[in-house]
Amino acid sequence: MDVDYREIGLRIRKERTALKISREKFAEMIELSVNYVGQIERGEKKFSVETIVKISSCLHSSLDYLIKGIDLRSKEKSDGELSYLLEKCSTYETALITDVVRVILPHMK
Known part of the structure; x- marks a missing residue:
């Protein structure tokens, strides 16, 4: 390291x-x-x-x-914002967003 x-x-x-x-x-x-x-x-x-x-x-x-340089405070804030946004979604929208994340996530690593 x-x-x-x-x-x-x-x-x-x-x-x-x-x-x-x-x-x-x-x-x-x-x-x-x-x-x-x-x-x-x-x-x-x-x-x-x-x-x-x-x-x-x-x-x-x-x-x-x-x-x-890993700011865990920013991650907590982002996690909270994501939770807030997902709470406003319908079941269908939440499922669609989950599918999109599953497709995109492997390409980000």
């Missing part, structure tokens, strides 16, 4: 700035130097498992998202 530290750093910075946390305050929260946090956010330094867990906790972000 290739680890893209630059992408991880960009996601960390994105989450930190979305929460309006300064780099200085963030460094204090995760008990690291401001310089080291900057290097992590630029993808210049690797970090320990303990560090990424602290970062994840402070940012209220999943490790899946920070490390691989």
Whole structure:
């Protein structure tokens, strides 16, 4: 598995700035130097498992998202939207949509 530290750093910075946390305050929260946090956010330094867990906790972000960019919050939102739309469908429409998904899904993987 290739680890893209630059992408991880960009996601960390994105989450930190979305929460309006300064780099200085963030460094204090995760008990690291401001310089080291900057290097992590630029993808210049690797970090320990303990560090990424602290970062994840402070940012209220999943490790899946920070490390691989998999945003489970978006999936939950999409699942909810899909359920809402299907509730409005008739039995026939739901069956038709299910058939369409069965045909399309194998070609998406």
